[in-house]
Amino acid sequence: MIGGILPKKDPPMPSPSLPNEYAVELTPPDISAYREGNTGIPYIWRFEGSQPGPHAMISAIVHGNEPAGAIALDWLMQRDFRPARGTLTLAFMNIAAYEAFDPADPNATRWVDEDFNRVWARDVLEGDRDSVELRRAREVQPAVAAADRLLDIHTMQHLAPPVMIAGTRPKGVALAREIGVPRIVISDAGHAAGVRMRDHGAFDDASSDASACLIECGQHWEASAGTLAKDATARFLVALGMAGDDLVAEAGGEKPEPQVFFDVTEAVTIEQGFTFAQPFTGGEIIENAGTLLGHDGDRAVVTPYDECMLVMPSKRLWPGQTAVRLARRTT
Template sequence: MASEFPVRIPVPDLSDAARGNTGIPGVWRFESGLAGPHAVIVALMHGNEFAAASVLARWLRAGLRPRRGTLSLVFANLDAFARFDPEDPTLSRYVDEDLNRLWSPAFLEGKRDSLELRRARALRPAVEAADALLDLHSMLWPSEPLVLAGRKPAARDLALAMGAGAAVVLDGDHPEGPRLIDHPCFAAPESPRLALLAEAGLHWEPGTEAMAEACATGFLRALGLAEPAPPAPPGECWTVTRAVAAASRQFTFAEPFRGGTVIPRAGTLIARDGEAEVRTPHDDCMLVMPSPRVMRGHVAVRLARRDGA
């Protein structure tokens, strides 16, 4: 039986990438010998999101090195990736729990155990060494690419400087658990460190790999670790105004919205949650990553306003 979600890109061979050169499997570090920031690029936070891992593995084979500063490449959830099955590609997102909901000291230093928690604890030194971090993801449901930049103005500026052609979205903490970009070493207002999360497109489509590479390359250029490129047109920036969590098991969208859709008028019906209606709270309302199948208590969509509107 064919999968509902066809896999249209090759599953990469990550056996070499999984070795690493730091003593932590899947973690590579390259120093230029010249002063500059330490940039960390993470792929494979979820085991079935391997488009960006293909990019980083190709960079390793090509011998990519930073022109200044330090570059680390991280292949995060290798155990989940090892379980990937193209016939049922959604099942290998994680083994025990979502690796991207564990990034707080309370979890990392607590007593609870899981495969993903052990991996997060192992990756913690590589993550916390970053001056700037880019976490590369892809999406299950149709959406335009975007870069999530938290709330810090410096992170917003870095995301815009990448020039990858993806909308920049400023959001707050994730209600389902702390993502890597929510780690206090990046998210705390007083910290000079920055973290971005790029959603490069649909999980298993060829264009997603190209967008992941554009984001990663733009990130290195913006930090001065790669050769500069001609300036790109300024991107759009949006701020999340509301995260809509499903209060019932009957949450349904009014139509099959694509992520990145902008609803022109406030008060437009976008979903029903049991007997309740969900309407846009303001004009020019972007739907950020709507999920047509959502469990009660989980975020179904985030709503965002264009900066300056």
């Protein structure tokens, strides 16, 4: 580079590694056969149905240590699934982090340089910062923006009930209803640390009908997370008229329960350093307002209302990150 300015590379986050108390039951599938893609973007595959219809994307491994989504996409690829209508894009996202996965230190490969799911604001994508994750996000962004229905498959740090994250718009909740699993659906506005892929562009634009859902299928490595990833994938494709009910039967999921709906009312964003008052894992409904959740430095953080649900308490308790989010049941 002649007289050029090197892109800024502020190491935005510490290593994601954490002590691990959970068994690694799932084996991340070898996805190297999918490297070439058929879209000009590595690991991004697109298939056309014979009839017109929506453009759906199913995305996996936004976080490198979450193999459930890769299991679902590998299942569709292995059985040569083709949509009955519309366009289907299958996207393996954070390849570098996924390839580094080590079951002996399974939290260390959530990302390489930074969280791939916090870089989706336009000014960040179009800015001059550089990281492994930003390079990949810039590479896949056209494919993400081309989709008008997104199912983004994730899993969680703790053993806790699966949840669907529907974003801020009613259209996200409507998509969650159409998919029909899991039982708990949460409307939310994301994290102070940065915009998620599911909130990128048209997905969070009230004037567009593009909609997205992010499913958290359970603990990262529990066997049932792989089954739910396949089940939700099948139900998403059936809801969009791209697959028949036989795909749901083949996925082997459990019978769906009636859904319940919550709104995230606030995120506890860490200012100094956070410690939880109890070993919360998520999904707990705390009966009484004023119950101590933890301390941020010296500041006590308490439940603001009765029947307050804890959404995905984190173990990565650094300033600027979300410690936990608080949600209230709506219907």
